[in-house]
Amino acid sequence: MDAPAAVTAPAAAPVAKGAAAGRKSRLAAHLFTLGVLAAWAAWGASVESYQMPGPLAVAERLGLFFTDAHEIGHMFWSFGHIIAAVVISFFIGFALALLPWYLGATRRMMHGRLTPFLNSYPGIGWTMLAIIWFGVNDFTVVFVISMVLIPFAIINMREGLEALDPELLEMVRSFSRRRVRALLLLVLPALFPFMFATLRISFGVSWKVALTAELFGGNSGLGYMLNLARNDFDTPLIFGIILIIIAFVYSVERFVFDPVQKRLARHHAA
Incomplete structure (x- = not known):
């Protein structure tokens, strides 16, 4: 025994x-x-409270924030800006990444010209141009975030397309008369991990861009509230907004993206 x-x-x-x-x-x-x-x-x-408010002062200001429907509305405007920009940039970036894959003559134009330009152009530059072109509004904010995210989508989806199994590519070519069907049935399932990675990266980067875009080019959102708080020396609100963003991004990463990534890893390992 x-x-x-x-x-x-x-x-x-x-x-x-x-x-x-x-x-x-x-x-x-x-x-x-x-x-x-x-x-x-x-x-x-x-130090003075307007320079560095303590944790209790920030907690009290957060309590006021979540009892004010107007301020909560600005938070949801930021969420809307982020979601719209991530979705728009994903589909545009995916389409641009597919273009050289189907039309080889556009490869140098896309990966040698357009993608490096978009990847190196600063977000603040897009913000200034968008204000001149479209004024201070929600479209400006979504446009700026989307323009910053598009190169991330192009590069990530390009890597996914280049990593496809050669046998799968040969199968796709055999469906030359039904390329859309081949894309939906063969290519897209193989690209799921890269599509997920694109969305995850875009979500993280979008918050860094959204605050700047809302600060200068928006009339709603948490970035807009940061500008109001700066003008009013409401430093506890500034810290509170930062904590809201940190908590939200962490929660989405921990409880949404991490479980999905583990499930994808198990699926592809099997």
Whole structure:
């Protein structure tokens, strides 16, 4: 009866070590968070409140934020700007990435001219041009975010197309008279991981662009509220908006993107 215990004990040791390492990692993360909060509170107590409000002042301002329907509305305007820009840039970028794949003569134009130009053009430049072209409105914000995200979509989808299985490509070519059908049935399923990666990258980058676009070229959204808070020296609101964005992006990454990525990894491993 002692033999099974002798066999299972060595196998249980790595599991116990892994659990202990996980506990230490979580403890270190919690201690780091507490240390940041303590340093923040100490700094806030040593300077004027408009320079560095403490955690309690920011928490109180956040409470006021979430009881004000007008301010909550600005938050949802930002969400709308982000969603619209991510969707628009994804479809435009995907279409532009497919163009050289179907029309080889456009490869140098797309990957040697247009993509490097879009990838290097600064977001603030698009913001200034969009204000001149379209004025200060929601379309300007969505346009700016989309123009910054499009090259990410082109590059990522291009990598996906170049990584396709040669046998799959040969099968697609055999459907030369039904290319759209071949694209839907053969190419798109193989590109799912790259499509997901494109959406994930675009979502993360879009928030960095959205605040600038809303700050200068928008009349709604969290970036617009940042501008109002700056003018009113409402520093707690500035910190509160930053915390809202951090919490939202972290939550989407943790509870939406991570599970989907794990499922895709299991599917392709199988």
